[in-house]
Amino acid sequence: MRIGIIGPSKLQSVEDVNSDAKKLIEGLARLVAESGHEIVVVPDKGSASEFFAQEF
Secondary structure, eight states, rough: OOOOOOOOBBHHHHHHHHHHHHHHHHHHHHHHHHOOOOOOOOOOOTTTHHHHHOOO
16 A cells, blocks of 8 residues: 655644644554554655654
């Protein structure tokens, strides 16, 4: 399985669109981590993908 997170997208911009963004990203990171699948993330500093990688 391959998962792509397209960016850059500053975490604050994502939160401006959806105030639950951090909770959703945390949940997604947990699910992916528990799945045993490998993921490659090359995030920009302060981006939603950086937050995902930190939570993963």
